[in-house]
Amino acid sequence: MNKKKILITGFSGFVSRHLLAYMQENDHDVNVCGIDVKPPAFDLAAFPDIMVTYHIVNLLKTDEVKCLLEKFRPDYIIHLASFSSVAYSWKHPIECFQNNTNIFLNIIAVVQELHLKCRVLSVGSSEEYGNVTEADLPLREDRSLTPCSPYAVARVAQEMLSRVYADSYGVDIIMTRSFNHIGPWQDTRFVIPGFISRIAAIKKAGETSGTIETGDLSIVRDFVDVRDVVRAYYHLLLHGKSGELYNICSGTGIRLSDIVDRIAGIIGIRVDTVTNPDYVRLNDNRIIVGSHEKISADIGWEPIIPLDVTLRDMIGCER
Amino acid sequence: MNKKKILITGFSGFVSRHLLAYMQENDHDVNVCGIDVKPPAFDLAAFPDIMVTYHIVNLLKTDEVKCLLEKFRPDYIIHLASFSSVAYSWKHPIECFQNNTNIFLNIIAVVQELHLKCRVLSVGSSEEYGNVTEADLPLREDRSLTPCSPYAVARVAQEMLSRVYADSYGVDIIMTRSFNHIGPWQDTRFVIPGFISRIAAIKKAGETSGTIETGDLSIVRDFVDVRDVVRAYYHLLLHGKSGELYNICSGTGIRLSDIVDRIAGIIGIRVDTVTNPDYVRLNDNRIIVGSHEKISADIGWEPIIPLDVTLRDMIGCER
Numbered sequence: 001m002n003k004k005k006i007l008i009t010g011f012s013g014f015v016s017r018h019l020l021a022y023m024q025e026n027d028h029d030v031n032v033c034g035i036d037v038k039p040p041a042f043d044l045a046a047f048p049d050i051m052v053t054y055h056i057v058n059l060l061k062t063d064e065v066k067c068l069l070e071k072f073r074p075d076y077i078i079h080l081a082s083f084s085s086v087a088y089s090w091k092h093p094i095e096c097f098q099n100n101t102n103i104f105l106n107i108i109a110v111v112q113e114l115h116l117k118c119r120v121l122s123v124g125s126s127e128e129y130g131n132v133t134e135a136d137l138p139l140r141e142d143r144s145l146t147p148c149s150p151y152a153v154a155r156v157a158q159e160m161l162s163r164v165y166a167d168s169y170g171v172d173i174i175m176t177r178s179f180n181h182i183g184p185w186q187d188t189r190f191v192i193p194g195f196i197s198r199i200a201a202i203k204k205a206g207e208t209s210g211t212i213e214t215g216d217l218s219i220v221r222d223f224v225d226v227r228d229v230v231r232a233y234y235h236l237l238l239h240g241k242s243g244e245l246y247n248i249c250s251g252t253g254i255r256l257s258d259i260v261d262r263i264a265g266i267i268g269i270r271v272d273t274v275t276n277p278d279y280v281r282l283n284d285n286r287i288i289v290g291s292h293e294k295i296s297a298d299i300g301w302e303p304i305i306p307l308d309v310t311l312r313d314m315i316g317c318e319r
Numbered sequence: 320m321n322k323k324k325i326l327i328t329g330f331s332g333f334v335s336r337h338l339l340a341y342m343q344e345n346d347h348d349v350n351v352c353g354i355d356v357k358p359p360a361f362d363l364a365a366f367p368d369i370m371v372t373y374h375i376v377n378l379l380k381t382d383e384v385k386c387l388l389e390k391f392r393p394d395y396i397i398h399l400a401s402f403s404s405v406a407y408s409w410k411h412p413i414e415c416f417q418n419n420t421n422i423f424l425n426i427i428a429v430v431q432e433l434h435l436k437c438r439v440l441s442v443g444s445s446e447e448y449g450n451v452t453e454a455d456l457p458l459r460e461d462r463s464l465t466p467c468s469p470y471a472v473a474r475v476a477q478e479m480l481s482r483v484y485a486d487s488y489g490v491d492i493i494m495t496r497s498f499n500h501i502g503p504w505q506d507t508r509f510v511i512p513g514f515i516s517r518i519a520a521i522k523k524a525g526e527t528s529g530t531i532e533t534g535d536l537s538i539v540r541d542f543v544d545v546r547d548v549v550r551a552y553y554h555l556l557l558h559g560k561s562g563e564l565y566n567i568c569s570g571t572g573i574r575l576s577d578i579v580d581r582i583a584g585i586i587g588i589r590v591d592t593v594t595n596p597d598y599v600r601l602n603d604n605r606i607i608v609g610s611h612e613k614i615s616a617d618i619g620w621e622p623i624i625p626l627d628v629t630l631r632d633m634i635g636c637e638r
Binding site: 062093094098102105106109146149150152153154156157160163164167168169283 | 381412421463465468469476480482487
């Protein structure tokens, strides 16, 4: 019997690692081919029951992409590769566009050119919604988009290209707008792991209280556990409706200051904060909270991991 | 007294040629620096009263763009450079994205980085609207966008980036959605010059009737004379409202079959048409007609050249 052939782009990243863990736990009937520009920092021996290989491929090079897709001929593509930092996109807008929109276009154009019979999961971002008012909340998929960073524009362009290729060529694509996902092993240049790392450092130093530098703590975000996210991705691949777009979110907004308090509470120290202007993003969205009604209705997915469990697991990783 | 320093990208193209002709006729107080990847096919001696130089610059190369902008320090940038063919964008989607969105991002990022005090005209396209229903007509700037080709997506991304840079960095940008412009000297790979060239060839061969191959003649477009368009661009640069977006259109829809009949009438022969599937575009918009109410209200611009005059002038060029 043939295993499901799954291509994962951005293989060496944190989301991919959780996706592999999900398959290791739930579905061994897979043949995974990972691609990335660098090898994974995690150990593939953690996934003994699934078939996994990976290749160093630059998605900006059409020839490399074509060669690999022609050889592997995936049944599914999960496109995780992205320069996903809003802050970085302000400093390097051109790189951001190339490593979001252009790499996606390279993949999808090759899928169409080779007439591959495969389903593509195009991962987008809640940043696409841009600045919204309280009246728009929770954000549904049909809300108009007002992206307000180069990263957000690049993601909107990716989504529009997905729709063009689905409508015009019948390419089997499912799109997501994934909200801020957090979880163990996430890089500390992202906001929550950054908080944890700085607060844990105070504890490690033997102090019972301390001060950390932060950006604007008054903004509200919808945080969803990465393990819930990869479960959504996997089920969308297998059961989602072709050509549809889905929010993947917790449905609950939380202020960043509350997150700092919770982390301090779990670690068991008192934390004061001071604003460092370097951490404050240009023209940032005040509040982003999504609705997961559509994905819940279509494939029955719901987030199940409570925020405190996520934070505890992230803190556990840090120790 | 210092002349207005105007940078024109896509200098060697057909729109630029008309823009130079407009300045030659109406405003000599300009110092024009043109850039393109190839020299113009037209003769600069046609513009004796305006100061014009040009440079071969690849807009994809940030360093070249930066070097030139740093030296010239324009007061105005008119960004005409574009791979503007929808058909081409289906065949070469990646090139299309690079030569629309990415080149624009290169320019605007350099303008921001160098803190240039200049106004940028970001030229977009009516293709951004995508498939619309009769009820949406005439299209106003606030209609939602459903782009349906790689070219259209690239233009939407350019417009969204314009807005991001205007809102976040205060870059002085005016955006357009320019509808199908036609006029003398236009390349015959565009639809109307293509019709004229094929119909004129029948006449030149001494026949009184003949047959030409076409794409889908039932689609309706809003054609505006390029000389009206460049007048709009020039007035927007000088008098448009910063951060605003303007349709540039005739406000009138015309079926392609009617255009064929008019051309045949002017040339004085009988023309039959036969559909060549190679000319039929994938997933094409059925009908695009714009409203120019906003630009008329803000700067008093209106299209003034009737379609028959445009067609006669184009036919005159062909002889």
